[in-house]
Amino acid sequence: MSFEIGLTILIFIMTMLVIFLRPGGINEAWPASIGAGIILLTGIVSYGDVIDIIDKIGGASITIIATIVMAVVLESFGFFHWAAARLAKLAKGSGYRLYWYIQLLCFLMTLLFNNDGSILITTPILILLLHNLQLKPSEQLPYLLSGALIATASSAPIGVSNIVNLIALEIVHMTLYMHTAMMFVPGTLGLLFMSTLMFIVVKKKLPKTLPASLQEDIEENFFSKNFHPLKETLSVATKHKRTKFMLKLLLFVFVVRCLIFVASYLSIPIELVAVFGSFLLLAWRWYHLRTNPLDILKKTPWHILLFAFSMYVIIYGLHNAGLTAMLVRACEPIVNQGLFQASLIMGGLVSVLSNFFNNHPALMIGTITLTEMGIDPITLKTIYLANIIGSDMGSLLLPIGTLASLIWMDILRKNRIHVSWKEYLSVSLIVIPLTTIVTLFLLFYWVQMIFT
Secondary structure, three states, rough: OOOHHHHHHHHHHHHHHHHHHOOOHHHOHHHHHHHHHHHHHHHHOOHHHHHHHHHHHHHHHHHHHHHHHHHHHHHOOHHHHHHHHHHHHOOOEEHHHHHHHHHHHHHHHHHHOOOHHHHHHHHHHHHHHHHHHOOOOHHHHHHHHHHHHHHHHOOOOOOOHHHHHHHHHHHHHHHHHHHHHHHHHHHHHHHHHHHHHHHHHHHHOOEEOOHHHHOOOOHHHHHHHHHHHHHHHOOOOOHHHHHHHHHHHHHHHHHHHHHHHHHHOOOOHHHHHHHHHHHHHHHHHHHHHOOOOOHHHHHHOHHHHHHHHHHHHHHHHHHOOOOOHHHHHEEEEEEEEOOHHHHHHHHHHHHHHHHHOOHHHHHHHHHHHHHHOOOHOOOOOOOHHHHHHOOOOOOOOHHOOOOHHHHHHHHHHHHOOOOOHHHHHHEEEEEEEEHHHHHHHHHHHHHHHHHO
């Protein structure tokens, strides 16, 4: 092993160790940026490489931040309180029904925004909801855990729902349209399987019925207990006006999401659509709430940009030091066994790497390795999507496998909610491996049926 690859691997391992341990609650962007800085100082990654990295991650990063801005704007309108109240009302006193509505909410929020944005939206909603329903901590945990798992895994069906997916799409030169055409059906069916399996696993811990005293006029109870600007803006709005207003907001976000796919199909930079949509939503908020748009600078998690750039610099360093060439030699015999075996093994390999080293570097390494093999386009895209399944679903076996999971755990800590590894693994060890395998099977047969 050369000195360069040894040094780069050491920097990578030390960076991931600090990210996982988070001493003193340090933000994950700091160790990543320090690791990237050392890589740049050694010259393993050149100035030209940095320009190439910015070109690859720039559009994806801007798109993700723009959609997170939309999520922050929704919070300003009181969307969290409204959504929590609607979930409680739709549940009609059934703890089982509440589980399925939470699953639907988390799935839709990831599709409308992205997995990180969905965690930032749904986790506060669920905490607010479960607190107001006065459920015991043991009864709250299944809802919080299953919601987080489905929200993170739901980034698989469409590429725009995950920053690392968008970056990888740039590497394999694949459009969002093609990603969705090949992945939406198997990915969504895999998520349905995942939700059903999770329900079977956590059913005994879910309350059969919710407190009856809270069912009467629950929406007004939520809004009276939790003041927010929208209440004054709509002159102590009626439930009908609130619902109509929130649905307009969601419709706007959905239209922006559709336009992103249209832009991808027409080869228009998707970040332009995402940024334009965010500006319009900020203007809408200013019109209704007279809120200074500059507050978004404080509320937006800009560290995600630094984290993505820094991790890619480290991965580029591993690539330049020769790790990718080593992986190509190791993986070529696997790929040559046939598409079915290659999809299962490569998807499984990325799952394992994601759980040990986080899904950002795992997917990037896997994707760069694929592009170096010189395989035909359909095989490349299928195995790439198998890697996506491993990165977005298989990575959830451990609570440190994704940035979204780390964000979720941080939100819970700030709200003094403790989730032990034992409690997490009691669900994930059963659900995640089976879901990953089933979805990989579904992907292979879907591609065979439609694209070959």
